[in-house]
Amino acid sequence: MAVFCCAALGATGGAHGGEAPAHTWANPVDVDYRYNFEQMNEGTSYRTGADPAVVRYGDAYYLFMTLADGYWRSTDLLHWAFIKPDRWPFDSEVAPATLVADGKLFLMQSATEPRPLLVSTDPARGHWSFWTRLLPPVPGAVSSATEWAIKPGQLPPGPWDPGLFQDDDGKVYLYWGSSNVYPLYGAQLDMKFGDAAEGEGKRLAFASQPQPLLALTPAEHGWQRFGQDHTDNRTTPFLEGAWMNRHANRYYLQYAAPGTEYNAYGTGVAIGDSPLGPFHDAPYNPIGEKPGGFVTGVGHGSTFEDAYGNVWNTGTSWIGANWTFERRIGLYPAGFHADGQMWVDTRFGDFPHRMPDHALKDGEDTFTGWMLLSYRKKATASSSLPAHPASAVTDENPRSFWVAASNAPGQTLTLDLGGERTVRAVQVNFADYQSGRYGDAPDIVTQFTLEGSRDGAQWAQLADLSHETRDRPNAYIELEQPARLRYVRYVHGHVGAHTLAIADLRVFGNADGPRPAPPTLVSATRLGDTRDAEIAWTPVPGAVGYNVRWGLAADRLHATYQRFADQPTHLVLHSLNKGVNYVVAVEAFDEHGVSTLSAVRPLPANAKAQP
Template sequence: MSHPGMVRMICNPLDLPYRYQEIRPMLSGRTVHREAADPSIVRFRGRFYLFASMSRGFWHSADLVTWDYRPTEKLPPLDYAPDVREVDGALYISASRRDEPCPFFRSVDPLADDFVEVTPGAFPFWDPNLFQDDDGATYLYWGCDNKTPIYGTRIDPRTFAPIGDRVDLIAADTESRGWEQPGDDHVKQPPRTEMEKLIADYVGEGPFIEGAWMTRRGETYYLQYAAPGTEYNTYADGYFTGTGPLGPFTYSPHSPFSAKPGGFITGAGHGSTFQDQYGNWWHAATMRISVNHAFERRIGLFPAGFDDDGVLFCNQNFADYPMQVPDRRFDPWTEVSPAGMLLSYRSAATASSSLDEHGPELAVNENIRDWWVADSTEPGQWLRLDLGNLTTVHAVQVNLADHELAALAPETTDGRDPGHEYRGIYAASYPAELHVETSVDGRSWTTVHDGRGTGRDTPHLFATLDEPRRARYVRVTAGRLPFDGPLAISGLRVFGTGNGRPPADVAPRATRVDGRVARIEWDGVAGAQGYNVRYGLAPEKLYHSWLVYEQTDLDLRALNAGVDYWVAVDSFNENGITPGAPVPVTG
């Protein structure tokens, strides 16, 4: 694999200065952790603007690579799922209020913090999405529930009051759509704690149908939605198509078009689809951690597009590996990802100190939901990897975890308690500053990144090298950390090229168990780190993928009943990927 040189790169989850929030649940302990979810991105006057839940502000970028945070106190900080769209040459922002009217705000220069409330709102809604059609007619879509559908209505673009009747648009159909079934791997587990039992009794067992987003392409309207729930690895986005903004709509069997159930960080639901200045399509979505709290989440960005048949897709193969962001029109399948293979998987890890049950091996197991933690908050704690031999390093990603920060963080005083838990967002920034080095021999070290003393917050630091570098060792040392807490790393991930060859190819055996489930099996091959299972409705439309490590079977429970599927299994290691040939799912 060739090194991408100075091509701009990103790596999911995006390295944003996610804001800290404090949650005091009614029946469990206080937690302090980062959160951002439900990303709404638009390009407005030459810049991209990203609004996300629980952010007390927004991010902006000129190139989708470097994002700057801008706080604001003029927008409601605790209203979930903020939506931003351009209407009549200005940005309009709204968010979610279930039991009272939702206000709309207007801005023509967000960087000047010129947000003005234009209406207190005409009715309550949750997970809104505003859309202005080519003829100037404006529509609102909303809904976040496991009992009621996603709704739509035309609204007056001046008053934002409804024009005409509300229309029922999308409801769950778990009997036909396997991907809407709740649960990790689409398998619902019984409640384990008293809190989970209470939530299950109150909420019920159905999937949450939520997160609408409308995209028009040509004469086709793509109404996108999320299911089955943000706390699952199976959180994904599907879509319906129609000939008008309020339908009638037809379900696309290519759903979900955005899904990332496997790999280092999972989930790719409740997002937004947009174009850059070159005409390339992108999809931003919510990725889950859900350890400190079910709503502990991050933001992912994926190349997207439409094929010749009008099928909406995302390329989410190796979607948490480095990804190129070319400054031109590009092919989303052949020119973007992965821009480097994983060199650090299960490499030998040592540390300055470790807490019990949080050893350094947890930083290299490709699971963002567990982590190494230093057994000290003293400055200079470190984690070191031995990659086993000299390799060619292109980039390093350091993913930090929020480990028991409630014991260290002060209480917020300007939050809100709607009756079941208090929630507040810290106005101040608490930067994570890191020093990253590589070494050939473990004695002499060369700096890759030094954020100490900069005030730059890098909770998912992605440091690319100006030139490829031969190295065997990688070390991360703590500088200033949020709330003076311990260094905690869920993923120290090193990317580049190894010294050998990709593994041999794989021939899968694929059997349809029922309308929504297929059993995929294959024989493991020597030298493989893992396998990327690709599947779809035709050999040339394998638009779905599931990345696994150290396993040779997979139950795909996300299928749509009544349609045929094809599957391929790619083997991979630090030296590259060996594509597998598609085979039909039989039975």
């Protein structure tokens, strides 16, 4: 390899080492998702992360998720360090709940029978103790042995998918439920702090009887229908993932539907005037949905404030290459309008975003404007298995992937961007093709280097992760300086899997030239089933893709369906709610930037909008 000054690429240096001073991130969140034993008996090996619960405790953020055997800590929401706790009675927690109360951090796992509630005042060092070794049984719930013999008035085993919340008056509430039969439940807990907490068995009890709070009604709410793009009307959807926030004296009970194994897994919210309701479903649901793009699905997560008061929402994203429940997590800006409407912004939700170091102003966007430069670009590799060619790494599909003929250092994967571009960031998304790993091991680390070239002959180093000490299944690297180049090359060092497989090598930055013209929105038609609408627009020459955006008003187009330009320029939306008036618009994007919006068209509740 010819080595020369990075200034020849139009940059003053690359991002060196595993922890460059990044200021941006791109979903999926770049953490060392753990190999687990869930499908070991079936011979299926994969890394996964789901059901994220993020909480701010002290000067740091803590991230808990399903099947992790520990948790992550960050001080900036960008760099996450895995913590293996010293006391961990869980057989790998599932869908955990967190609570900060009385100066302590509490952690509860999903359970179908009484299990521990843990507490820590030093989670940074992994020190935990028991608040109570066994939670009190849920009043009225049957045991797990009789789960399917539930009589009227009885509750299913639980609490599964729990959520914990402390109100301003100090009272603590528990929410739970994960079922396509039963509703979400809630109850007040008698949680004793200070001098009243005189021992494990006396610290916690139910202070009220559990009561049903929320059920799905997919016949009225299109986004609650099961299946890919909400097209399965035969399967009963799942309701799960309760999370509670209070804002301006209203209570926002968030929930996930219709199923984690599809692109349309979303987050809804029901609003009440007290912690146990009654709740009414928000007409603008889902507040979080991302059915298109590389990362799809945002359901079952958490909503929290950062150190500056900015609101964030986490969610579960679908991979599903090795097994149905292979997943990742995403982080998205969120917030509340002055009238109380809650929103989650998933527009360009898998492109780079800036992490703010201040309180965001109303309407301030975190999107960097760095565009996808790698879509459908030519890719070549040093070796490939016949069924997994290099071309798979530019299709924006995590379920297709390149597999090298051997997992040996020096294997290369090269992208030709088709011309010189200004490159700002690269994301390497590994796949678990016959990975053969279960649990943790010292050799499960990710090591590689990135190189760039203007002519394909002379190469300079862009990033060096050859001495990385952690696993990076979705390694995101922001270059310290923008690099002017045409070619990007991945040079393999090591992965813990038995094979080297990469789902997508995604490159972000900008091409020279003006941003695209806006598309013309040809028609927006509410269909006979008013949960559905068909949107059609004119193609824009040179566009990489389009965002179909809809919402309750022109200044509240919070829902986005991302489409690529090699897909049809019409879309049938299945996410609408009966009786709700919407508006819709479309924007185009390419390697230069994003167009202005098309004209906004109405999608009235009870009549078809005419072209």
